[in-house]
Amino acid sequence: xLLPPLASEFDPAESDETSIDPxxxxxxxxxxxxxMLGNVTVRMSRIRLVTAIGVGAxxxxxxxxxxxxxxxxxxPDMIFEWLTIMAFVRHGRGEVQDxxxxxxxxxxxxxxxxxxxxxxxxxxxxxxxxxxxxxxFRRFAEGSGVLDRDGRLEDVGRSLVRAWExxxxxxxxxxxxxxSKGGEFLEALRKTVGTGMxxxxxxxxxxxxxxxxxIFAHLNPDGLMDRHLRNGNEQRVLRxxxxxxxxxxxxxxxxDQRECSEFLFDCIKTHGRQLSQPEEADFLRARSSTAPxxxxxxxxxxxxxxxxxxxxxxxxxxxxxxxxxxxTPLERTDFVHATQSAGxxxxxxxxxxxxxxTERLYTQHPDVKTLLERFGEVHSAGDLFxxxxxxxxxxxxxxxxxxxxxxxxxxxxxxxxxxxPSYVLDEAPPVRPHTAPAPYVHExxxxxxxxxxxxxxxxx
Numbered sequence: 001x002l003l004p005p006l007a008s009e010f011d012p013a014e015s016d017e018t019s020i021d022p023x024x025x026x027x028x029x030x031x032x033x034x035x036m037l038g039n040v041t042v043r044m045s046r047i048r049l050v051t052a053i054g055v056g057a058x059x060x061x062x063x064x065x066x067x068x069x070x071x072x073x074x075x076p077d078m079i080f081e082w083l084t085i086m087a088f089v090r091h092g093r094g095e096v097q098d099x100x101x102x103x104x105x106x107x108x109x110x111x112x113x114x115x116x117x118x119x120x121x122x123x124x125x126x127x128x129x130x131x132x133x134x135x136x137f138r139r140f141a142e143g144s145g146v147l148d149r150d151g152r153l154e155d156v157g158r159s160l161v162r163a164w165e166x167x168x169x170x171x172x173x174x175x176x177x178x179x180s181k182g183g184e185f186l187e188a189l190r191k192t193v194g195t196g197m198x199x200x201x202x203x204x205x206x207x208x209x210x211x212x213x214x215i216f217a218h219l220n221p222d223g224l225m226d227r228h229l230r231n232g233n234e235q236r237v238l239r240x241x242x243x244x245x246x247x248x249x250x251x252x253x254x255x256d257q258r259e260c261s262e263f264l265f266d267c268i269k270t271h272g273r274q275l276s277q278p279e280e281a282d283f284l285r286a287r288s289s290t291a292p293x294x295x296x297x298x299x300x301x302x303x304x305x306x307x308x309x310x311x312x313x314x315x316x317x318x319x320x321x322x323x324x325x326x327x328t329p330l331e332r333t334d335f336v337h338a339t340q341s342a343g344x345x346x347x348x349x350x351x352x353x354x355x356x357x358t359e360r361l362y363t364q365h366p367d368v369k370t371l372l373e374r375f376g377e378v379h380s381a382g383d384l385f386x387x388x389x390x391x392x393x394x395x396x397x398x399x400x401x402x403x404x405x406x407x408x409x410x411x412x413x414x415x416x417x418x419x420x421p422s423y424v425l426d427e428a429p430p431v432r433p434h435t436a437p438a439p440y441v442h443e444x445x446x447x448x449x450x451x452x453x454x455x456x457x458x459x460x
Contacts, residue, residue, distance in 0.1 A: 024395035029442040038248030039143030045102035046221035047452040049133040056080040057153040071200030079196035087215035120201035144245030163233035260295040274450040281440040304358040306440040308351030314429040324424040329416035341381035
């Protein structure tokens, strides 16, 4: 089974999830998701990349803290990341290559190699500490005890690398034992990273073909699914890291979340297959009644919050779609007469009541209180149209560092609007019965866990 598609090419110079959030809904979403799975993000793809991070930390131990390459920027672990991605590009084929598309930097390195250019800060990701696999998985690596905050290997990380070297027949790697198979592999890696450090880039000619093949053979994210590695030492360590380390502890006043992480792990394992993002809402709702108390509270808050987010997002998406079907600007009466508007309004009223009855949600999250103030007194479809556009304009104006341009622009003072072409949608949001539970607007990292469990052989 192929993994869900993941875009590795996305690499803006400045980005966070709120920068593409037209209604300012992402901040509360992130806080709620952190309370459930604080060490996981939606950008995480293949769990074996945590092993690669640990291996890279061992390689980097040969250099002191703060040492960077001749480019003045790149640390040894980043040079190792370049080598690893180069190996994935050079040796991944067919279905394996498709699976690797979710690894940040793959397309950048692929273009560089195809053009005969070295991998460097100018050809790799603009923000590798965010979008490279070392950056994407840094939260998990630190939260589960693989790395410390300075990027050094901790005891859990050493256990992981030790398990990996045992499975791979690379004894002596962690200790750098001279003459051992693992020690020789470590020496070859450090030699090549050293070349990259001195030059400030890594060209294909700097990486011996045998070493590149070894990197791929020992760290290929699909490798955990090899028959001889099923239930291997590395897999067992990673399984325990995911089961107990996906959730952080004592975040935002919540009790220890280990039981929450273990509960979700076991639920996914029982479910037995990967989940898509639209399936996530029903999956979480179905587990609420049996979840540990701490998790149950978060799940109830998530469900209430999303019941308010959904009609707001559907309304602005209808506006974005409707503009693409018209030759003239959009106005309030167009929305009032639309068949969908009554459903959005009814769903909004339901969402407002749900949030108002979930006291912790609006008392702990200022953005939710703001939503109640702006949408709690909306009584008609026309009011909803006006309130969504006004809210969107305020959200865009308040985005750092100096505001963002609205997606929906007023046409003078006529009360009509135009949607900027790049934000027009080709399809209308689906018509949903307001009495039926709807898919969530946001993704709460359950799909990430299912990807991990799939790689670990726990589910199909």
